[in-house]
Amino acid sequence: MSDRKYKRRRGKRRTKDTLLMVLPVILAVLAVAAAVFLILKFTTGGKKQETGTFTESVTEGEREPESTAPAESIPESGPDGTEKMQETVQETASGQAEDMGREPAAQPAVAAEVGSMEDKEDPQKSSNASGQGNGAAVSINTDTMSAAAGETAEATLGVDVSKYQGGNINWTKVKEAGIDFVMVRVGYRTKATGIIYEDPTARYNMQEAQKNGIKVGAYFFSSAITEQEAREEASWVVNFIAKYKITYPVAYNCEDFSSPDSRQYGLDKSVRTGIAAAFLDTVQASGYTPMFYASRNEMEGSKEWDMNALGNKYKIWVSQYPEKPFPETPASAYSGTHAMWQYTSQGQVAGISKKVDVNVAYFGYSREAEAKDPTPAQEVGANPEVGINFTEVNETVTAKIETNLRTAPTTAEGSQVVARLVNGQTATRTGVGSNGWSRLEYNGQKVYAVSSFLTADLGYQAPSEAQAPVQNGPAYEPVNETVTAKDTTNLRTAPGTDNPDTIAATIHYGDTVTRVGIGSNGWSQISYNGQILYAVSSYLTTDLNYKSNSTPTPENPEAGITFTPVNDVVTAKSETNLRSVPSTDSPDTIVGVLHNGEAAARTGIGSNGWSRLTVGGQTVYAVTNYLTAAQ
Numbered sequence: 001m002s003d004r005k006y007k008r009r010r011g012k013r014r015t016k017d018t019l020l021m022v023l024p025v026i027l028a029v030l031a032v033a034a035a036v037f038l039i040l041k042f043t044t045g046g047k048k049q050e051t052g053t054f055t056e057s058v059t060e061g062e063r064e065p066e067s068t069a070p071a072e073s074i075p076e077s078g079p080d081g082t083e084k085m086q087e088t089v090q091e092t093a094s095g096q097a098e099d100m101g102r103e104p105a106a107q108p109a110v111a112a113e114v115g116s117m118e119d120k121e122d123p124q125k126s127s128n129a130s131g132q133g134n135g136a137a138v139s140i141n142t143d144t145m146s147a148a149a150g151e152t153a154e155a156t157l158g159v160d161v162s163k164y165q166g167g168n169i170n171w172t173k174v175k176e177a178g179i180d181f182v183m184v185r186v187g188y189r190t191k192a193t194g195i196i197y198e199d200p201t202a203r204y205n206m207q208e209a210q211k212n213g214i215k216v217g218a219y220f221f222s223s224a225i226t227e228q229e230a231r232e233e234a235s236w237v238v239n240f241i242a243k244y245k246i247t248y249p250v251a252y253n254c255e256d257f258s259s260p261d262s263r264q265y266g267l268d269k270s271v272r273t274g275i276a277a278a279f280l281d282t283v284q285a286s287g288y289t290p291m292f293y294a295s296r297n298e299m300e301g302s303k304e305w306d307m308n309a310l311g312n313k314y315k316i317w318v319s320q321y322p323e324k325p326f327p328e329t330p331a332s333a334y335s336g337t338h339a340m341w342q343y344t345s346q347g348q349v350a351g352i353s354k355k356v357d358v359n360v361a362y363f364g365y366s367r368e369a370e371a372k373d374p375t376p377a378q379e380v381g382a383n384p385e386v387g388i389n390f391t392e393v394n395e396t397v398t399a400k401i402e403t404n405l406r407t408a409p410t411t412a413e414g415s416q417v418v419a420r421l422v423n424g425q426t427a428t429r430t431g432v433g434s435n436g437w438s439r440l441e442y443n444g445q446k447v448y449a450v451s452s453f454l455t456a457d458l459g460y461q462a463p464s465e466a467q468a469p470v471q472n473g474p475a476y477e478p479v480n481e482t483v484t485a486k487d488t489t490n491l492r493t494a495p496g497t498d499n500p501d502t503i504a505a506t507i508h509y510g511d512t513v514t515r516v517g518i519g520s521n522g523w524s525q526i527s528y529n530g531q532i533l534y535a536v537s538s539y540l541t542t543d544l545n546y547k548s549n550s551t552p553t554p555e556n557p558e559a560g561i562t563f564t565p566v567n568d569v570v571t572a573k574s575e576t577n578l579r580s581v582p583s584t585d586s587p588d589t590i591v592g593v594l595h596n597g598e599a600a601a602r603t604g605i606g607s608n609g610w611s612r613l614t615v616g617g618q619t620v621y622a623v624t625n626y627l628t629a630a631q
Contacts, residue, residue, distance in 0.1 A: 123191040123223050123256050156180035156364040158248070159349060160219065160342070160357045163201045167386025168408060171208040173351030181215040181248050181361065186240050188221035189233060191262045196236055200386045206244045207380060215368055217248025219293060220279075221255075225263055227278035234282035241288075243377035247369040248361070249291035249315055249340075252279045273306040280314050287372060289315065293342075296320035296334040307336055315339040317359075323584065326360050339363055346560070346608065348548075353410075355562075355607075384408035384415075384448070390431035390439060395456050397429045397440070401505055401529045403453035409437035411510040418447060426458065452506050476517030476525050481542055483515045483524070489539035495523035504533055509547055515540065554589070557581045557621065563604035563612055570602045570611070571595075571630040572622075582610035582621035591620055599630045 157178060161169065162185035174182075186202045189195065209216050220237050224230040230252075237250060254276065257264035264272070280290035292314045298304040299311075299318065310316070319342035322329040332341040340361045347358035371377075388409065402422040408415035419442060421427055427447075431439035438451045474495070485507045492502040505528060507513060516532070517525030524537045543556065552559050561582065571594065578592040578600075592615065594600055600622075604612035611624045 122188055122197075123221050123262070154362065154364045156215075156361045158182055158217075158340075158359045158361060159347065159352070160359060161185065161201070161205055161352070163199050163386065165201070165352050165354050165356055166410075167201050167204065168382040168384055169201075169205060169208070170351035171205075171212040171214065174209075174349055175212040175214050177350045179214055179349065180364065181217060182209045183217045183219050183248065183251060183359070184209070185253075186218045186220060186237055187233075189223045189229075191223045191256065191259075191264075194223065194225070194229070194263055196233065198240065200383075202240075203377070203380045204382060204386075206241070207377065208382075210245055210368075215247040215365060216244060217250065217291075218246055219251035219253050221253050222275075222279065223254070223257075223263055224275050224279070225267060227275050230275045230279040231282045234279045234286075238283060238286040238288065238372075242373035243371050243375055245368050245371050246288060247365050249289040249317075250283045251291040251293045251317055252276050252283075253293045255294075269302070269304060269306060272304075273309055276305070276310060277313070291315040291317050291340070293317040293319070296332060299336060300334060311336050317342065319357075321345065325358075348560075384410075385433070385439070388437075389434040391433075392431055393429055395429050396426050396458065397438070397454045397456050398426050398458055398460065399423050399449075400453055400455050400460060403449045404511075405440065405442055405447040405449050407447065409433055409435060409439070409448040411508055415448075418445065419443070421449065421454075423460065429454065429456075450506065450508070474519045474521040474523075476519045479515055479518055481515050482512050482544070483526075483540040483542050484512050484544055484546065485509050485535075486539055486541050486546055489535050491526055491528055491533040491535050493533060495519065495521060495534040504528075504531075507535075512544065552581045552583050554580055558606070558612075560608075561610070562607040564606075565604055566602055568602050569599050569630040570613070570627040571597060571599055573626055573628050576622045576626035578613065578615060578620040578622055580620060582606055582608060582612070591618070594622060594627075602627070 158181035159174070159179055160183035182205065184202055184205045185199045186206075187196060187198045190197065206216050206218075218237065218241050220233055222230065222233055224233055241250070254264070254272065256262050257267060257272065259265060267275075276292055280292060283290040292305075292310050294305055294317075296318050299307050299316070302308065307316075316336065316338040317340040318332050318334045318336075318338045320332045320334055321342075321344050322333070326341070326343045329343070332338065332343070334341075340359055342357050342359045345355060345357045347356045349356055349358070384407065399421045400423060402420055404417045405419040405421055405427075406415045406417055421440075421442065427440040427442040427449075429438050429440050430446075432451055433439065433448075436451055437448050438454055440447050440449055486509065488506060488508050490503045491505040491507060491513075493504050494502045496502070514527045515524050516527050518537060519525070522537055523534045524540055526533045526535050541556075546556065546559070552561065557580065573596065575593055575595045577590045578594055579589040580591050581589040583589070594613075594615070600613040600615045602611050602613050603619075605624060606612065606621075609624055610621045611627055613620050613622055
């Protein structure tokens with residue numbers, strides 16, 4: 001045998017020996033892979049999950065039939081990318097969790113854009129945000145939490161805020177008013193499309209409250225329809241708040257689920273309870289204290305939520321607004337155990353220009369918590385434009401007559417007049433806001449002015465005094481007094497509303513003018529920038545603190561109350577008193593009784609739970625809940 005043949009045969013034998021050695025290893029690896037595949041298949045139940053969208057692969061036949069809508073109820077309240085952990089559960093076809101005891105699994109990170117003030121899908125828009133709900137008007141000061149009989153030293157006073165309280169809260173003044181804590185709305189999921197948005201004021205509010213020694217908690221306004229979505233929401237929340245010192249609980253808030261336009265419409269109580277628990281368990285697994293928020297009438301008797309499940313596991317935050325606020329009413333009427341009570345949405349707190357929810361917590365903390373993420377949060381400034389949609393423009397404007405230039409697009413507290421623009425002087429308009437204000441550049445400074453007071457017609461001539469028809473007109477009783485608008489009113493060159501061309505200016509509450517005559521025709525003569533203009537007398541007031549008054553009186557029956565204009569015909573569900581003032585404080589205000597079947601024209605629905613009616617040519621008020629649409 002030649003050396004070449006020997007080497008070839010020896011090489012073949014070596015290759016064969018190698019294959020015999022490797023083959024068992026390959027077979028073992030394949031067997032392990034097959035076993036892993038089978039285990040995964042049976043433990044996941046064949047479900048598919050897409051990162052970010054969390055869609056489940058189920059057939060229509062596996063889904064539980066859509067339940068009927070819950071019975072209509074009248075809520076008593078309204079309260080705004082690293083991977084986190086979620087709790088893994090085995091879900092039935094109806095979405096209910098069968099096993100709540102497993103270890104948390106990785107939750108994909110969720111991103112969210114900053115929400116808009118004009119977002120019609122914000123589920124909190126229709127609630128008690130910004131003082132649009134019920135409750136007694138209260139003014140908070142340092143005496144509100146003074147010790148009383150039976151009161152513990154641990155009780156603390158707080159507010160909850162969102163974009164509806166504005167973007168430039170003065171947290172130094174809030175602290176000086178005696179506020180111990182704030183529950184900040186950090187975000188919400190839209191009620192129809194299900195998109196998560198960051199509340200545009202959340203970062204500033206957490207930052208400034210923290211700086212001023214006010215302890216911070218958080219809440220999220222949910223419209224989740226599955227437990228997976230709830231865990232997605234909670235994951236976003238704990239990631240968003242990680243760089244802030246969150247001492248108070250992180251709360252789950254879900255409302256308006258009975259509205260047909262809500263994506264939660266038709267979910268039954270057990271499903272919604274499971275969704276809430278999924279959110280709260282994820283919050284707890286991330287090291288925060290979970291808390292469930294709802295109104296008393298939703299929780300009492302487990303009407304809308306399974307409170308046996310929720311009340312025994314999490315802190316409960318109840319909203320219930322008595323006629324007389326805390327501490328005159330010492331406790332909520334809710335019979336279940338609760339740790340926090342939201343007792344009004346009509347709070348007035350120094351530093352917050354709009355009405356705000358006020359809460360008493362039956363617990364406190366001796367020290368502030370540390371942030372989960374020690375990396376400092378990015379510093380943000382107060383944004384006067386937060387939540388306002390500005391259409392960008394670039395044009396030269398002047399005042400129709402003259403107008404104030406302010407540091408913020410509002411006349412509320414915190415907005416300062418820095419200059420006046422008169423007809424003939426110019427400024428550059430850079431934006432037109434959805435709130436009726438314009439953004440201007442004036443002498444190198446960013447300022448704001450009421451859009452209707454401005455014009456791009458640089459040749460515009462203000463109406464002259466000679467245009468005011470005074471001859472052969474109605475008699476005007478001479479006066480000399482300072483007035484402001486109760487809300488907003490036009491100043492016209494003639495006393496009548498038939499011709500829109502007579503509008504020369506508009507004034508808002510807080511703008512002062514001189515009234516020189518009161519006419520028998522319901523109009524007042526106003527001296528304005530050297531000319532005589534006219535305004536409807538009933539739209540004016542000499543009470544320059546008109547909106548600051550919190551107690552309705554016969555002279556100012558709508559003090560401190562916001563009425564949404566309506567035009568419908570109502571009757572009493574059974575019968576109800578008609579009052580001259582929307583309050584039950586005095587029996588002397590009863591002027592009549594409306595019975596079922598008797599019709600009344602409703603012109604407004606108030607934020608205090610009362611409606612404004614016109615009966616027999618007289619303006620009267622009745623409790624909204626006692627009224628129903630006339631057939």
